[in-house]
Amino acid sequence: MTKDKSLVYLSIFKRKGGEGIKTKIINIDNENQFKILFSHLSDQEKPLIILFENISNWTLLTNKKILINKQDKFSDIKINEIIEVRPALEEELKDGISNKNDFTRLKIKLKNQDYIIIDLEKGKPFEGLYQVLHFIKNDNISDNADL
Structure with missing residues:
Protein backbone atom coordinates (compact mmCIF):
# COMPACT_ATOMS: atom_id res chain seq x y z
CA MET A 1 0.00 0.00 0.00
CA THR A 2 1.40 3.37 -0.96
CA LYS A 3 1.68 6.21 1.51
CA ASP A 4 -0.91 9.01 1.36
CA LYS A 5 0.82 12.01 -0.21
CA SER A 6 -2.08 14.48 0.06
CA LEU A 7 0.00 17.08 1.90
CA VAL A 8 2.76 16.83 -0.72
CA TYR A 9 0.22 17.32 -3.55
CA LEU A 10 -1.29 20.37 -1.85
CA SER A 11 2.13 21.83 -1.13
CA ILE A 12 3.19 21.47 -4.77
CA PHE A 13 -0.11 22.98 -5.96
CA LYS A 14 0.29 26.03 -3.70
CA ARG A 15 4.00 26.49 -4.45
CA LYS A 16 3.91 25.97 -8.23
CA GLY A 17 0.52 27.46 -9.01
CA GLY A 18 -2.49 28.11 -6.84
CA GLU A 19 -6.20 28.61 -6.65
CA GLY A 20 -8.20 30.45 -9.26
CA ILE A 21 -11.76 31.63 -9.70
CA LYS A 22 -13.09 28.10 -10.29
CA THR A 23 -10.28 25.97 -8.85
CA LYS A 24 -10.13 25.60 -5.08
CA ILE A 25 -8.37 23.56 -2.43
CA ILE A 26 -10.99 21.65 -0.47
CA ASN A 27 -11.03 22.79 3.16
CA ILE A 28 -13.36 23.15 6.14
CA ASP A 29 -14.65 26.50 4.84
CA ASN A 30 -15.81 25.21 1.44
CA GLU A 31 -16.31 21.43 1.76
CA ASN A 32 -20.09 21.69 2.37
CA GLN A 33 -20.41 23.51 -0.95
CA PHE A 34 -19.10 20.41 -2.78
CA LYS A 35 -20.33 17.64 -0.45
CA ILE A 36 -22.77 16.24 -3.03
CA LEU A 37 -19.82 15.42 -5.31
CA PHE A 38 -18.08 13.45 -2.57
CA SER A 39 -20.64 10.64 -2.91
CA HIS A 40 -18.38 9.35 -5.70
CA LEU A 41 -15.51 8.82 -3.23
CA SER A 42 -14.51 5.65 -1.42
CA ASP A 43 -13.92 5.61 2.34
CA GLN A 44 -10.15 5.96 1.89
CA GLU A 45 -10.37 8.93 -0.48
CA LYS A 46 -9.81 12.54 0.51
CA PRO A 47 -10.96 15.37 -1.78
CA LEU A 48 -8.04 17.75 -2.35
CA ILE A 49 -8.53 20.18 -5.25
CA ILE A 50 -11.61 20.91 -7.32
CA LEU A 51 -12.29 22.75 -10.56
CA PHE A 52 -16.01 23.46 -10.31
CA GLU A 53 -17.86 25.12 -13.17
CA ASN A 54 -21.31 23.72 -12.35
CA ILE A 55 -22.94 20.47 -11.21
CA SER A 56 -22.54 19.00 -14.72
CA ASN A 57 -18.92 20.09 -15.28
CA TRP A 58 -16.23 19.58 -12.66
CA THR A 59 -12.88 17.89 -12.04
CA LEU A 60 -11.82 16.67 -8.59
CA LEU A 61 -8.35 15.53 -7.55
CA THR A 62 -8.34 13.20 -4.56
CA ASN A 63 -5.49 11.36 -2.89
CA LYS A 64 -6.32 8.35 -5.13
CA LYS A 65 -8.09 9.52 -8.31
CA ILE A 66 -9.01 12.28 -10.68
CA LEU A 67 -12.79 12.34 -11.05
CA ILE A 68 -14.19 14.12 -14.08
CA ASN A 69 -17.76 15.07 -14.85
CA LYS A 70 -17.98 16.68 -18.28
CA GLN A 71 -21.48 17.53 -19.46
CA ASP A 72 -22.85 14.88 -17.07
CA LYS A 73 -20.53 12.21 -18.48
CA PHE A 74 -18.62 10.81 -15.50
CA SER A 75 -15.17 9.19 -15.59
CA ASP A 76 -12.26 8.69 -13.25
CA ILE A 77 -8.53 8.05 -13.45
CA LYS A 78 -6.60 6.22 -10.74
CA ILE A 79 -3.55 8.36 -10.09
CA ASN A 80 -1.32 5.30 -9.71
CA GLU A 81 -2.05 4.53 -13.40
CA ILE A 82 -0.54 7.82 -14.69
CA ILE A 83 2.72 7.34 -16.62
CA GLU A 84 2.90 10.56 -18.66
CA VAL A 85 1.56 14.11 -18.32
CA ARG A 86 2.00 16.93 -20.81
CA PRO A 87 0.12 19.90 -22.19
CA ALA A 88 -2.36 18.88 -24.90
CA LEU A 89 -0.50 20.97 -27.50
CA GLU A 90 -2.29 19.64 -30.56
CA GLU A 91 -5.70 20.43 -29.10
CA GLU A 92 -4.62 23.87 -27.88
CA LEU A 93 -3.09 24.82 -31.26
CA LYS A 94 -6.17 23.52 -33.09
CA ASP A 95 -8.18 26.06 -31.06
CA GLY A 96 -5.72 28.85 -31.90
CA ILE A 97 -4.10 28.92 -28.46
CA SER A 98 -0.33 29.29 -28.68
CA ASN A 99 0.52 31.20 -25.49
CA LYS A 100 1.34 28.64 -22.76
CA ASN A 101 -0.22 30.97 -20.17
CA ASP A 102 -3.59 30.34 -21.85
CA PHE A 103 -3.35 26.54 -21.89
CA THR A 104 -6.21 24.71 -20.21
CA ARG A 105 -5.74 21.06 -21.22
CA LEU A 106 -3.42 18.29 -20.11
CA LYS A 107 -2.91 15.00 -21.92
CA ILE A 108 -2.46 12.09 -19.52
CA LYS A 109 -1.17 8.68 -20.57
CA ASN A 140 4.62 6.13 -10.30
CA ILE A 141 7.61 5.58 -12.58
CA SER A 142 10.03 5.33 -9.64
CA ASP A 143 7.64 2.91 -7.86
CA ASN A 144 7.61 0.68 -10.96
CA ALA A 145 11.40 0.85 -11.27
CA ASP A 146 11.66 -0.74 -7.83
CA LEU A 147 9.78 -3.87 -8.96
Whole structure:
Protein backbone atom coordinates (compact mmCIF):
# COMPACT_ATOMS: atom_id res chain seq x y z
CA MET A 1 0.00 0.00 0.00
CA THR A 2 1.40 3.37 -0.96
CA LYS A 3 1.68 6.21 1.51
CA ASP A 4 -0.91 9.01 1.36
CA LYS A 5 0.82 12.01 -0.21
CA SER A 6 -2.08 14.48 0.06
CA LEU A 7 0.00 17.08 1.90
CA VAL A 8 2.76 16.83 -0.72
CA TYR A 9 0.22 17.32 -3.55
CA LEU A 10 -1.29 20.37 -1.85
CA SER A 11 2.13 21.83 -1.13
CA ILE A 12 3.19 21.47 -4.77
CA PHE A 13 -0.11 22.98 -5.96
CA LYS A 14 0.29 26.03 -3.70
CA ARG A 15 4.00 26.49 -4.45
CA LYS A 16 3.91 25.97 -8.23
CA GLY A 17 0.52 27.46 -9.01
CA GLY A 18 -2.49 28.11 -6.84
CA GLU A 19 -6.20 28.61 -6.65
CA GLY A 20 -8.20 30.45 -9.26
CA ILE A 21 -11.76 31.63 -9.70
CA LYS A 22 -13.09 28.10 -10.29
CA THR A 23 -10.28 25.97 -8.85
CA LYS A 24 -10.13 25.60 -5.08
CA ILE A 25 -8.37 23.56 -2.43
CA ILE A 26 -10.99 21.65 -0.47
CA ASN A 27 -11.03 22.79 3.16
CA ILE A 28 -13.36 23.15 6.14
CA ASP A 29 -14.65 26.50 4.84
CA ASN A 30 -15.81 25.21 1.44
CA GLU A 31 -16.31 21.43 1.76
CA ASN A 32 -20.09 21.69 2.37
CA GLN A 33 -20.41 23.51 -0.95
CA PHE A 34 -19.10 20.41 -2.78
CA LYS A 35 -20.33 17.64 -0.45
CA ILE A 36 -22.77 16.24 -3.03
CA LEU A 37 -19.82 15.42 -5.31
CA PHE A 38 -18.08 13.45 -2.57
CA SER A 39 -20.64 10.64 -2.91
CA HIS A 40 -18.38 9.35 -5.70
CA LEU A 41 -15.51 8.82 -3.23
CA SER A 42 -14.51 5.65 -1.42
CA ASP A 43 -13.92 5.61 2.34
CA GLN A 44 -10.15 5.96 1.89
CA GLU A 45 -10.37 8.93 -0.48
CA LYS A 46 -9.81 12.54 0.51
CA PRO A 47 -10.96 15.37 -1.78
CA LEU A 48 -8.04 17.75 -2.35
CA ILE A 49 -8.53 20.18 -5.25
CA ILE A 50 -11.61 20.91 -7.32
CA LEU A 51 -12.29 22.75 -10.56
CA PHE A 52 -16.01 23.46 -10.31
CA GLU A 53 -17.86 25.12 -13.17
CA ASN A 54 -21.31 23.72 -12.35
CA ILE A 55 -22.94 20.47 -11.21
CA SER A 56 -22.54 19.00 -14.72
CA ASN A 57 -18.92 20.09 -15.28
CA TRP A 58 -16.23 19.58 -12.66
CA THR A 59 -12.88 17.89 -12.04
CA LEU A 60 -11.82 16.67 -8.59
CA LEU A 61 -8.35 15.53 -7.55
CA THR A 62 -8.34 13.20 -4.56
CA ASN A 63 -5.49 11.36 -2.89
CA LYS A 64 -6.32 8.35 -5.13
CA LYS A 65 -8.09 9.52 -8.31
CA ILE A 66 -9.01 12.28 -10.68
CA LEU A 67 -12.79 12.34 -11.05
CA ILE A 68 -14.19 14.12 -14.08
CA ASN A 69 -17.76 15.07 -14.85
CA LYS A 70 -17.98 16.68 -18.28
CA GLN A 71 -21.48 17.53 -19.46
CA ASP A 72 -22.85 14.88 -17.07
CA LYS A 73 -20.53 12.21 -18.48
CA PHE A 74 -18.62 10.81 -15.50
CA SER A 75 -15.17 9.19 -15.59
CA ASP A 76 -12.26 8.69 -13.25
CA ILE A 77 -8.53 8.05 -13.45
CA LYS A 78 -6.60 6.22 -10.74
CA ILE A 79 -3.55 8.36 -10.09
CA ASN A 80 -1.32 5.30 -9.71
CA GLU A 81 -2.05 4.53 -13.40
CA ILE A 82 -0.54 7.82 -14.69
CA ILE A 83 2.72 7.34 -16.62
CA GLU A 84 2.90 10.56 -18.66
CA VAL A 85 1.56 14.11 -18.32
CA ARG A 86 2.00 16.93 -20.81
CA PRO A 87 0.12 19.90 -22.19
CA ALA A 88 -2.36 18.88 -24.90
CA LEU A 89 -0.50 20.97 -27.50
CA GLU A 90 -2.29 19.64 -30.56
CA GLU A 91 -5.70 20.43 -29.10
CA GLU A 92 -4.62 23.87 -27.88
CA LEU A 93 -3.09 24.82 -31.26
CA LYS A 94 -6.17 23.52 -33.09
CA ASP A 95 -8.18 26.06 -31.06
CA GLY A 96 -5.72 28.85 -31.90
CA ILE A 97 -4.10 28.92 -28.46
CA SER A 98 -0.33 29.29 -28.68
CA ASN A 99 0.52 31.20 -25.49
CA LYS A 100 1.34 28.64 -22.76
CA ASN A 101 -0.22 30.97 -20.17
CA ASP A 102 -3.59 30.34 -21.85
CA PHE A 103 -3.35 26.54 -21.89
CA THR A 104 -6.21 24.71 -20.21
CA ARG A 105 -5.74 21.06 -21.22
CA LEU A 106 -3.42 18.29 -20.11
CA LYS A 107 -2.91 15.00 -21.92
CA ILE A 108 -2.46 12.09 -19.52
CA LYS A 109 -1.17 8.68 -20.57
CA LEU A 110 -2.15 5.67 -18.47
CA LYS A 111 -0.42 2.33 -17.95
CA ASN A 112 -2.87 0.69 -20.36
CA GLN A 113 -1.58 3.15 -23.02
CA ASP A 114 -4.89 5.10 -23.15
CA TYR A 115 -4.72 8.89 -23.31
CA ILE A 116 -7.15 11.12 -21.47
CA ILE A 117 -7.40 14.88 -21.88
CA ILE A 118 -8.51 16.88 -18.88
CA ASP A 119 -9.69 20.48 -18.93
CA LEU A 120 -8.40 22.84 -16.26
CA GLU A 121 -8.59 26.52 -15.40
CA LYS A 122 -5.88 28.52 -17.15
CA GLY A 123 -3.11 30.29 -15.29
CA LYS A 124 -2.00 29.36 -11.79
CA PRO A 125 -4.49 26.48 -11.36
CA PHE A 126 -3.28 24.88 -14.62
CA GLU A 127 0.38 25.27 -13.61
CA GLY A 128 -0.21 23.95 -10.11
CA LEU A 129 -2.17 20.87 -11.20
CA TYR A 130 0.28 20.18 -14.01
CA GLN A 131 3.12 20.13 -11.48
CA VAL A 132 1.14 17.90 -9.07
CA LEU A 133 0.36 15.41 -11.85
CA HIS A 134 3.97 15.55 -13.05
CA PHE A 135 5.09 14.68 -9.51
CA ILE A 136 2.56 11.81 -9.39
CA LYS A 137 3.80 10.52 -12.77
CA ASN A 138 7.44 10.58 -11.58
CA ASP A 139 6.43 8.87 -8.35
CA ASN A 140 4.62 6.13 -10.30
CA ILE A 141 7.61 5.58 -12.58
CA SER A 142 10.03 5.33 -9.64
CA ASP A 143 7.64 2.91 -7.86
CA ASN A 144 7.61 0.68 -10.96
CA ALA A 145 11.40 0.85 -11.27
CA ASP A 146 11.66 -0.74 -7.83
CA LEU A 147 9.78 -3.87 -8.96
